[in-house]
Amino acid sequence: MNGAHDLGGMHGFGPVEVEEDEPVFHSLWEKRMFALTLASGFHGKWNIDMSRYAREQMPPAEYLATTYYEHWLFGLQKLLVEQELVTAKELQTGHAEAKESAVRAVPASEVDALLRKRRAARLDENVPPRFRAGEQVVARNINPTGHTRLPRYARDRRGVIERDHGVFIFADTHAMSRDKKPQHCYSVRFTARELWGTDASARDSVFVDLWDDHLDRA
Amino acid sequence: MSNHDHAAEDDHEHDRPLSGPALRVKALESLLTEKGLVDPKALDALIDTYETKVGPRNGARVVARAWADPAYKERLLADASAAIAEFGFFGRQGEDMVVLENTPVLRNVVVCTLCSCYPWPVLGLPPVWYKSAPYRARAVIDPRGVLKELGTEVPDDVEVRVWDSTAELRYLVLPARPAGTEGWSEEQLAAIVTRDAMIGVAELTVSAPEQ
Numbered sequence: 001m002n003g004a005h006d007l008g009g010m011h012g013f014g015p016v017e018v019e020e021d022e023p024v025f026h027s028l029w030e031k032r033m034f035a036l037t038l039a040s041g042f043h044g045k046w047n048i049d050m051s052r053y054a055r056e057q058m059p060p061a062e063y064l065a066t067t068y069y070e071h072w073l074f075g076l077q078k079l080l081v082e083q084e085l086v087t088a089k090e091l092q093t094g095h096a097e098a099k100e101s102a103v104r105a106v107p108a109s110e111v112d113a114l115l116r117k118r119r120a121a122r123l124d125e126n127v128p129p130r131f132r133a134g135e136q137v138v139a140r141n142i143n144p145t146g147h148t149r150l151p152r153y154a155r156d157r158r159g160v161i162e163r164d165h166g167v168f169i170f171a172d173t174h175a176m177s178r179d180k181k182p183q184h185c186y187s188v189r190f191t192a193r194e195l196w197g198t199d200a201s202a203r204d205s206v207f208v209d210l211w212d213d214h215l216d217r218a
Numbered sequence: 219m220s221n222h223d224h225a226a227e228d229d230h231e232h233d234r235p236l237s238g239p240a241l242r243v244k245a246l247e248s249l250l251t252e253k254g255l256v257d258p259k260a261l262d263a264l265i266d267t268y269e270t271k272v273g274p275r276n277g278a279r280v281v282a283r284a285w286a287d288p289a290y291k292e293r294l295l296a297d298a299s300a301a302i303a304e305f306g307f308f309g310r311q312g313e314d315m316v317v318l319e320n321t322p323v324l325r326n327v328v329v330c331t332l333c334s335c336y337p338w339p340v341l342g343l344p345p346v347w348y349k350s351a352p353y354r355a356r357a358v359i360d361p362r363g364v365l366k367e368l369g370t371e372v373p374d375d376v377e378v379r380v381w382d383s384t385a386e387l388r389y390l391v392l393p394a395r396p397a398g399t400e401g402w403s404e405e406q407l408a409a410i411v412t413r414d415a416m417i418g419v420a421e422l423t424v425s426a427p428e429q
Contacts, residue, residue, distance in 0.1 A: 005333060007351055007355040008354065008382065009355065013350075013351040013352040013356070016353045016364055016367060024268055024342065026346075032243050033239070034265065034268070034343070035260075035261035035262075035264040035265050036243070036246060036247055036261065039250075039257070039261055039264060040250065052333055064351065067239075073239055073242060073243060086253065086255075091246075091249070094245040094248065094249055095249070098253075105257040106256075107257050110260075111260050112263070115264075115267060115310045118313060120310075121314070121386035149384045151332055165314070185385045185386075187381075200359075201374075201378065204377060204378040206380045206382060207380065208382045210384065
């Protein structure tokens with residue numbers, strides 16, 4: 001979706017402000033929000049692409065006016081209700097209507113193993129690549145109202161396949177219908193001038209990780 | 219996204235009346251606990267992992283070994299996930315790693331314009347500036363301007379490559395080893411590697427040899 005999250009290339013946000021000796025979290029609620037998101041995700045009722053899509057659906061004005069973990073709060077509440085782990089009324093009142101749930105809370109003893117899984121998005125399926133390293137491609141001009149990992153600034157731009165990373169879950173369909181649609185994912189190199197025009201440095205480039213379904217032969 | 223009000227909140231916020239997101243998150247935690255969906259002790263374990271166990275010191279060890287051991291560096295550039303796993307660093311948000319080597323003529327910079335993708339097992343959780351609108355907006359269109367603002371002026375004859383983490387590949391920059399570190403141990407080398415250098419927005423220098 002063409003949401004406020006798709007920030008690449010925008011102007012007007014001011015300087016990048018680096019905080020010296022920044023703590024991992026800035027408040028207790030940020031810590032709890034981070035952990036609630038991961039712990040709720042352990043139930044497997046949604047995938048990471050659905051999580052990202054949930055956060056992207058925060059209204060643009062609100063997204064830009066709030067902090068990072070407020071985006072996470074918005075996203076988690078949305079997923080919990082959509083996937084029927086809690087009801088909208090329970091969220092509103094803060095009290096459980098029914099205590100029994102079919103799922104079991106992950107205990108502290110299982111956290112480490114769950115964080116240390118080695119496979120996530122990479123798949124073993126034998127799908128042939130549509131492109132080879134060095135091949136010229138053009139990113140599709142798509143504007144779906146659903147989730148996509150093809151940023152606006154790269155759409156309809158010409159690039160070169162830098163590297164084939166192998167077969168991965170396709171985020172765009174995985175977020176919308178849980179369809180993994182296994183396909184190759186590539187680093188695609190776009191020159192800065194192709195993306196931003198002749199004022200950009202002739203030497204520089206931006207590499208974007210895109211899937212077969214984002215690309216056509218140029 | 220507004221900046222954090224660093225002074226206003228701390229761990230003692232529960233001693234004061236809560237408002238805004240703090241109140242809503244507390245309510246959500248009680249609801250999910252009451253429904254048996256989360257165990258507060260598991261939440262503590264998750265927080266502890268990323269506050270005390272996983273962070274940029276992990277990545278610094280990887281970089282130091284790559285500087286000290288050419289065979290390791292070769293493995294790291296060929297199959298970053300496997301080479302990094304030699305240290306026991308792997309898992310969530312670092313399943314498929316790619317290492318980008320800086321050279322005298324090439325500077326790599328990592329960003330996630332769409333959200334906040336970041337290699338957790340080697341760098342921990344991302345700093346606020348990495349997740350902020352200014353960095354996500356500008357890193358791709360004006361990387362030289364961002365680097366200059368952060369203290370690194372890139373000469374015109376040096377190439378800048380920006381890596382937008384739009385899929386599940388996670389990027390770690392292998393900074394150039396600073397002059398004056400010849401003969402240093404891996405431990406000494408690791409101590410000078412910064413998080414920002416491994417994101418690609420800072421260069422490393424040493425003022426005088428450490429003895």
